[in-house]
Amino acid sequence: MVVLEKAPAKINLSLDVLHKRNDGFHEVEMVMTTVDLADRIELTLLDQDKIKVVSESRFVPNDERNLAYRAAKLMKEHFQVKQGVRIFIEKNIPVAAGLAGGSSDAAAVLRGVNKLWGLEADIDELAELGAEIGSDVSFCVYGGTALAKGRGEKITHLPSPPPCWVVLAKPAIGVSTQTVYQKLNIKQAEHPDTQAMIKALEEKDFAGICTHVANTLEGVTTKLHPEVNQIKEKMSEAGADAVLMSGSGPTVFALVAQDARVHRIYNSLKGFCPEVHIVRMLGNRETTC
Numbered sequence: 001m002v003v004l005e006k007a008p009a010k011i012n013l014s015l016d017v018l019h020k021r022n023d024g025f026h027e028v029e030m031v032m033t034t035v036d037l038a039d040r041i042e043l044t045l046l047d048q049d050k051i052k053v054v055s056e057s058r059f060v061p062n063d064e065r066n067l068a069y070r071a072a073k074l075m076k077e078h079f080q081v082k083q084g085v086r087i088f089i090e091k092n093i094p095v096a097a098g099l100a101g102g103s104s105d106a107a108a109v110l111r112g113v114n115k116l117w118g119l120e121a122d123i124d125e126l127a128e129l130g131a132e133i134g135s136d137v138s139f140c141v142y143g144g145t146a147l148a149k150g151r152g153e154k155i156t157h158l159p160s161p162p163p164c165w166v167v168l169a170k171p172a173i174g175v176s177t178q179t180v181y182q183k184l185n186i187k188q189a190e191h192p193d194t195q196a197m198i199k200a201l202e203e204k205d206f207a208g209i210c211t212h213v214a215n216t217l218e219g220v221t222t223k224l225h226p227e228v229n230q231i232k233e234k235m236s237e238a239g240a241d242a243v244l245m246s247g248s249g250p251t252v253f254a255l256v257a258q259d260a261r262v263h264r265i266y267n268s269l270k271g272f273c274p275e276v277h278i279v280r281m282l283g284n285r286e287t288t289c
């Protein structure tokens, strides 16, 4: 038996960091949405009691360090499953990019082995389990558009943004999420108006969404990697309606309403940036799972 799952990337339309907690994590408020750049996960039933990860990407580990492996192991232990699984990952999402590629792979494995092993856990239970793997996994289990609170695992679903183009550009650098959080000075950083972003989504107000994109972590990463600001400037000059770094970076996204401008933005970055993608917002949960 084979189960196929799509694992889409996310972007953070807004990301606020409220305070550092006693457990070392930070309390956040993030408005997140999925885009149609996705890894493809193929799960094959194994009779032997083992988990095997296969990927042609040289950027992801193929052992227990892989978040997809950890998702299968968690499900196996939680539901005392005796069968195994072969996990093939077709990696299309840039790695360590602020796009939650690893978290989305893990979420796809949670959904997929639930079907493969006939476990019948509901989606909320999968999202709760996902939080044990990483802060972004619960959101990725659902996909769509949501407000994520706590350390990222408390999910409230939101209306999808109006359809638009998203240009993603990742410079040739990797960013450690842990380092970015460690270097953050919460008092001095920029803080988004999360409620205004939610209102703009509820009113399907594209201009309002563009006005309120903001990311508290952006200043930390741009200080470490000035390329991020250069990409933002290029996107703005080429006519983007809004530009922001996603998550802890270094990927920058542009929101663009007009078809004619999308290729202008793409062309302004191609050659400057090794990875540039033109994608659409997915927005709705039904289209991601």
Ligand SMILES: C[C@@](CO)(OP(=O)(O)O)[C@H](O)COP(=O)(O)OP(=O)(O)OC[C@H]1O[C@@H](n2ccc(N)nc2=O)[C@H](O)[C@@H]1O
Residues within 6 Å of the ligand: 012, 015, 024, 025, 026, 027, 028, 030, 097, 098, 099, 100, 103, 133, 134, 135, 136, 137, 150, 151, 152, 177, 178, 181, 246, 247, 248, 249
């Ligand atoms: C910044 C965000 C925004 O969506 O995404 P990415 O840039 O990674 O995509 C997330 O908060 C990242 O989520 P995720 O990548 O799952 O983080 P985790 O593995 O749980 O944590 C990695 C490290 O980041 C720090 N961390 C993470 C989440 C949080 N709320 N507070 C933190 O301080 C901790 O130091 C932790 O050890």
Ligand SMILES: Nc1ncnc2c1ncn2[C@@H]1O[C@H](COP(=O)(O)OP(=O)(O)O)[C@@H](O)[C@H]1O
Residues within 6 Å of the ligand: 059, 060, 061, 065, 066, 067, 068, 089, 094, 095, 096, 097, 098, 099, 100, 101, 102, 103, 105, 106, 177, 247, 248, 249
């Ligand atoms: N399936 C996976 N896909 C991508 N990265 C993975 C995966 N499993 C583990 N990792 C590790 O997780 C780290 C973060 O990867 P990723 O989820 O792509 O980035 P981000 O957290 O910035 O969105 C990388 O250093 C990578 O080695």
